[in-house]
Amino acid sequence: MSKLKNESDKVVGKTKEGLGEATGNDKMALKGKLQNAIGKAKEKLEEAKDKVAEKTNDFINKHEKKDDDEK
Template sequence: MTASEKAKAKTEQAKGKTKETLGSATGNDRMAAEGRAEKNTGKARQAKEKAKDTLKP
């Protein structure tokens, strides 16, 4: 996994978690849902990069 892609995935996950927490704390369901989606996108990006690393010869 390249360093930039790894950082991008971790940043996306952290940003999503923050948004989700703020949305839940303020009762804003839309923001919480956006945060969950963003966090999951970061997790998917990280999984994709790990899979690419595993398949490298």
């Protein structure tokens, strides 16, 4: 669900940015840039969280296997 929200933030942000630039509305363009940046940052955070979880699971599985082999 959050991946969809992040993508939505990026798309809506880009749309606002383009609309703001096309109409000369600097405030809307800036808000769009900010929303796009927030979507990208959240996306990177999700990726990092997934990598940490994967590495943690790999570590746990490796040590559980080692413990089982020692029995």
